[in-house]
Amino acid sequence: MTTAESATHPPSDAPSAGDDRPHARVWPARVPRTIQPPQTSLWFNLEVSARRYPDKAATVFFDRVMTYPELQRQAERIAAWLAARGVRRGDRVILFLQNCPQFIVAYYGILRANAVVVPVNPMNKADELGHYITDPQARVAIAAADLAPALCAADAALPPEQRLRDLLVLHYRDAMPDDAFDGEAVPPAWREWLATRHPLPTLTHGQVADWAQALACTDPLPPHEVGPDDLAVLPYTSGTTGLPKGCMHPHRTLMHNAVAAAVWTNGTAENVGLLVVPMFHITGMVAGMHTSVYLGATAVIMPRWDRDLAGRLISRWRVTHWTNIPTMVIDLLASPHFDHYDLSSLVFIGGGGAAMPAAVAQRLQDQFGLRYVEGYGLTETAAPSHHNPPDRPKPQCLGVPFIGCDARIVDPDTLQELPVGQAGEIVVSGPMVFDGYWQRPEATAAVFFERDGKRFFRTGDLGRMDEEGYFFITDRLKRMINASGYKVWPAEVEALMFRHPAIAEACVIGVPDPYRGETVKAVVVLRHEARGRVSEADIIAWCHEHMAVYKAPRIVEFVESLPKSGSGKVMWRLLQEAARASAGAA
CATH class of the missing domain: 3.30.300.30 (ANL, C-terminal domain)
Known part of the structure; x- marks a missing residue:
C-alpha cells in the first residue's frame, strides 16, 4: 500500500463497506471489521518478536525448545548461505519437508534473502516433483534427507537447462533433543524414520550441502529489500486441467490473514499452539506459523499426525490453541488412552477442510466446554475467507466473511448476486486474495471479475447464505x-x-x-x-x-x-x- 492509499484507508474500527450485510448483526463486538496490518515484509515479524522476547520459546519439537533469537540467527545464516549460492531478489526456492523447526528457519531464511518460498507437499513422489522445479524455474531447493532422493530423481529426468543448481539437505533428528528416543516421546512407528542418518544424495548437475554447513556460513547478509507488494510465497493448487498452478501471494496477503487470525481468536504472545496442520499447506503456513511468529507465541510442532503424541503434547505444554482438521479430533477422542490426557488448557479449537460431525462437536462442548469453530478458505485466499465467530459458531458451517472480506453468493452464469437462502457460487474480495496464477494469465482472468469497484475471486464452490450472514457449502462447480x-x-x-x-x-x-x-x-x-x-x-x-x-x-x-x-x-x-x-x- 502506498502512502497515499494509507492516508485514505479507514481506521480498523471504522464501519466497513459490508456493514449493511446480514453478518454485521452477529459480528463479534471485540473484533474490528477491517485491520491495518504492518506494511512490511513478513521477515520483520520474526525480527520484532526476537527483540521483544529474547528468552521465549518460538518452537518446541519433541521437548527441545528453540528461542526466538535462535530462530532469527539460524534464519539469517540460511539467508546468507542462499545469497552466497547466487539467490537474488524474487528467485524461487523449493521447500520440501515435513513440519519441523527447520521448516520455519528455512522459510524465513528464504524471505530474508529477498526470495520466494515454493512449498511442496512432502507426500509427492518423483513422478510429480518435476513440475515444481520447472514451473517456478527454481534453481535451489531445501529438502529433508528422507525426501531429497525423490527430488534428485525428478531433477535427473529434466533437461539440463531446467535442473537444480543447489540442494540443501537437513535431518529432523538435528532439531530433536539428544535423549529423544529414550522414552515414549517418539512414536514407535516413527523411530527409524526420524533416527536414520541418510547420506547426502547427488544432483546430476548441481551441488548438495548439509544443513550444518549452511548454518556455519559466515558470509554477510544481503540487504533486506522486499516489501508488502513483493512476492513471498508460491503455493501450488491443482485444478480441472491437471497440472498444479502456483498462487502468487505477496507479503501483504499473508500478513493480513496472519494478523487477522490473531485478532479473531483473541491471540496473544502467551498462546501455545499445537502446529500439526502441515506448514506446506496454506492453513498451517498462515494461521499456524505466521500468526505464531507475529504474536511471539510458542508453536509445539508435530511432524505428522499421531493421536497419542498429540494428547501428550497438549497435556505437557498446556496447549491453548489447536487448529486442525476434524478427522484429527475424531481420532484423538477415539484413543484408548484418551482419559490420560488433559485438554483443560485449550481455549480455542477449530479448523476446516471437512465438516465436523455434530456428535463429535457436541462431545467437545459437553466434556470440555469447547465450541469447535469451523472456517473456510482456499490456497488463493491465504487460508480463511470465512470463519465462524468463536463465541457464536454454527455447526457444519463455513462461518461469516472474515475480517476485511466481502463475500457474496452469485449466479454462476450471470454473476449477479442472489438473495438470502438461494444457492449459487461463493465469490470473495479482500486483502487476503492472491494476485493471480504464476505465468497463467488466462487462468487468472477466468477466476476474477469486477463488481462495485472490487475485484472478486470465484471460488468454484456452491453455497448459500442464511439470514444472519453465515455461509454454508452445498456443492462444487470445480471437479474436486x-x-x-x-x-x-x-x-x-x-x-x-x-x-x-x-x-x-x-x-x-x-x-x-x-x-x-x-x-x-x-x-x-x-x-x-x-x-x-x-x-x-x-x-x-x-x-x-x-x-x-x-x-x-x-x-x-x-x-x-x-x-x-x-x-x-x-x-x-x-x-x-x-x-x-x-x-x-x-
Missing part, C-alpha cells in the same frame, strides 16, 4: 475431491494413472467415506491384453508408488467402458452420482 481436508484434483490423478501400461481409460471420482468425508475412487477400463492379468489391488499399489498417498485411489472398479457425451467427453458426474447413490443405499 475433499479427503480429510486434502484437496484431490481428479484430472491430476488421471494424468498420472494414464502412465500405467495396463490402463486404457480412467475416470477419478469422489465417493462418501465415513471417516475421510470423501475418498478417491477410480473407474478404470483396462487395455484388452491386460484384462485378467491386472487386478484392482495391482492398480492401487501402483498408484501408491507413483503419487502422494492422499491422491491415490483407495477404490478401483474395472468397467468395460466409460459413459461419454456426444462430444466424446467422459461423463464423470454421472459416475459420481451413481457411486454416491449406491453408498447412500448401503
Whole structure:
C-alpha cells in the first residue's frame, strides 16, 4: 500500500463497506471489521518478536525448545548461505519437508534473502516433483534427507537447462533433543524414520550441502529489500486441467490473514499452539506459523499426525490453541488412552477442510466446554475467507466473511448476486486474495471479475447464505475431491494413472467415506491384453508408488467402458452420482 492509499484507508474500527450485510448483526463486538496490518515484509515479524522476547520459546519439537533469537540467527545464516549460492531478489526456492523447526528457519531464511518460498507437499513422489522445479524455474531447493532422493530423481529426468543448481539437505533428528528416543516421546512407528542418518544424495548437475554447513556460513547478509507488494510465497493448487498452478501471494496477503487470525481468536504472545496442520499447506503456513511468529507465541510442532503424541503434547505444554482438521479430533477422542490426557488448557479449537460431525462437536462442548469453530478458505485466499465467530459458531458451517472480506453468493452464469437462502457460487474480495496464477494469465482472468469497484475471486464452490450472514457449502462447480481436508484434483490423478501400461481409460471420482468425508475412487477400463492379468489391488499399489498417498485411489472398479457425451467427453458426474447413490443405499 502506498502512502497515499494509507492516508485514505479507514481506521480498523471504522464501519466497513459490508456493514449493511446480514453478518454485521452477529459480528463479534471485540473484533474490528477491517485491520491495518504492518506494511512490511513478513521477515520483520520474526525480527520484532526476537527483540521483544529474547528468552521465549518460538518452537518446541519433541521437548527441545528453540528461542526466538535462535530462530532469527539460524534464519539469517540460511539467508546468507542462499545469497552466497547466487539467490537474488524474487528467485524461487523449493521447500520440501515435513513440519519441523527447520521448516520455519528455512522459510524465513528464504524471505530474508529477498526470495520466494515454493512449498511442496512432502507426500509427492518423483513422478510429480518435476513440475515444481520447472514451473517456478527454481534453481535451489531445501529438502529433508528422507525426501531429497525423490527430488534428485525428478531433477535427473529434466533437461539440463531446467535442473537444480543447489540442494540443501537437513535431518529432523538435528532439531530433536539428544535423549529423544529414550522414552515414549517418539512414536514407535516413527523411530527409524526420524533416527536414520541418510547420506547426502547427488544432483546430476548441481551441488548438495548439509544443513550444518549452511548454518556455519559466515558470509554477510544481503540487504533486506522486499516489501508488502513483493512476492513471498508460491503455493501450488491443482485444478480441472491437471497440472498444479502456483498462487502468487505477496507479503501483504499473508500478513493480513496472519494478523487477522490473531485478532479473531483473541491471540496473544502467551498462546501455545499445537502446529500439526502441515506448514506446506496454506492453513498451517498462515494461521499456524505466521500468526505464531507475529504474536511471539510458542508453536509445539508435530511432524505428522499421531493421536497419542498429540494428547501428550497438549497435556505437557498446556496447549491453548489447536487448529486442525476434524478427522484429527475424531481420532484423538477415539484413543484408548484418551482419559490420560488433559485438554483443560485449550481455549480455542477449530479448523476446516471437512465438516465436523455434530456428535463429535457436541462431545467437545459437553466434556470440555469447547465450541469447535469451523472456517473456510482456499490456497488463493491465504487460508480463511470465512470463519465462524468463536463465541457464536454454527455447526457444519463455513462461518461469516472474515475480517476485511466481502463475500457474496452469485449466479454462476450471470454473476449477479442472489438473495438470502438461494444457492449459487461463493465469490470473495479482500486483502487476503492472491494476485493471480504464476505465468497463467488466462487462468487468472477466468477466476476474477469486477463488481462495485472490487475485484472478486470465484471460488468454484456452491453455497448459500442464511439470514444472519453465515455461509454454508452445498456443492462444487470445480471437479474436486475433499479427503480429510486434502484437496484431490481428479484430472491430476488421471494424468498420472494414464502412465500405467495396463490402463486404457480412467475416470477419478469422489465417493462418501465415513471417516475421510470423501475418498478417491477410480473407474478404470483396462487395455484388452491386460484384462485378467491386472487386478484392482495391482492398480492401487501402483498408484501408491507413483503419487502422494492422499491422491491415490483407495477404490478401483474395472468397467468395460466409460459413459461419454456426444462430444466424446467422459461423463464423470454421472459416475459420481451413481457411486454416491449406491453408498447412500448401503
